[in-house]
Amino acid sequence: MSDKTDKKSGYVRPSWDEYFMDMTEAVAKRATCDRGRAGCVIVRDKQILVTGYVGSPRGLPHCDDVGHLMKKVIHEDGTVSQHCVRTVHAEQNAITQAARRGIALEGSTIYVKMTPCRTCAMLIINCGIERVVCKMKYHAGQESEEMFKQAGVKLDFFSEDTLKYDNQ
Numbered sequence: 001m002s003d004k005t006d007k008k009s010g011y012v013r014p015s016w017d018e019y020f021m022d023m024t025e026a027v028a029k030r031a032t033c034d035r036g037r038a039g040c041v042i043v044r045d046k047q048i049l050v051t052g053y054v055g056s057p058r059g060l061p062h063c064d065d066v067g068h069l070m071k072k073v074i075h076e077d078g079t080v081s082q083h084c085v086r087t088v089h090a091e092q093n094a095i096t097q098a099a100r101r102g103i104a105l106e107g108s109t110i111y112v113k114m115t116p117c118r119t120c121a122m123l124i125i126n127c128g129i130e131r132v133v134c135k136m137k138y139h140a141g142q143e144s145e146e147m148f149k150q151a152g153v154k155l156d157f158f159s160e161d162t163l164k165y166d167n168q
Helices: 016-028 090-101 118-126 142-151
Strands: 039-044 047-053 070-074 080-084 109-114 131-138 154-157
Touching: 016 039, 016 047, 016 090, 016 109, 016 131, 039 090, 047 090, 090 109, 090 118, 118 142, 142 154
Parallel strands: 109 131, 131 154
Antiparallel strands: 039 047, 039 109, 070 080
């Protein structure tokens, strides 16, 4: 993936994908839910348009301050999982920040920690993002992967590893 190696020092210059993915980790440091500290970066023409991180809606309490707001989800196959619903996902925050600032996302690429959830996938498709780059897979990301495929959104993974949460 890397662009170039400096023959004198051995330094390996990161590719554009590596560069922007590294930035998602810096953005994630602002996240306010320790269960899913994630960030994202939305880019077009190698320029950052907007960033977002996991956090509560403006003016509402954060998980880091008051604890998680857990909800049980019963899936079609009968399995039950737990999700914190206090926060807005990094992708949702980035897309809403773009809307607040009048930044069009048509033709852009979004860099994220893991496969976006179903709701985030729908927002990504509808705002015209053309490519999704994930650091790893999400354990419940199959539906999103299929939606991206059907919508013609390119999906790339740095790793085929799957992220799982404690107490899922």
